[in-house]
Amino acid sequence: MGAPWSDVVYLAHQGKGQDEDGFPDNSQGELRQVFANKKSIRSQEFYLAKQNGYELTHMYELRSIEYKGEELLFLTKDSPPHTIFRTYEKGEFIEVICLKRSDDHAV
Template identity: 35%
Template sequence: MMWRNTAELIPVIPGRDSYGEETRVDGIPRMVFVNRKSVRQSEFYQAFAAGMKPEIVYEIRTVEYQEEPKLRAEGTDYYIIRTFTKNGEITELVCSRYPMEG
């Protein structure tokens, strides 16, 4: 399988805001190789019915994904709204520019 694109997986870690209050902040991004895919029509409608707006899917090697909630690709930050492991070796990351509601 060709890994044609790169993306940065972004962890979210405990931190402090400008007022000194405890909050969650972006950690140090980690670059990985990915394959960019379109959102399948069935995936789009299922997610949209659940209040999510899937925009793009990235495939990644399962061993490289460490449950990061965010991804940056081609200058755009995305929230990972759903993951799906296809065969134990490849994981699909369904992404949206908007966080899950609720």
């Protein structure tokens, strides 16, 4: 295990609403850097999600006060976004679990 709070991730809100032409707005908000602890996804949760067509990819522990309900997590400023699938509050900490759509299930 690495040093506590040695990982850096970036959080952003997913754009909501419509653009000027009436199409869904898929823009993202400004990236916000936070320190985190990388954790392992629990095997039962991983396999249950896989059965439903989702692949859980990352889990990070953040300080609850730093999480503002963002929907996207980036591993670097330039990496593709991961969707925040679920959060779990544990007092002053919150676990953030990310996913990507699995290609081997019809959903």
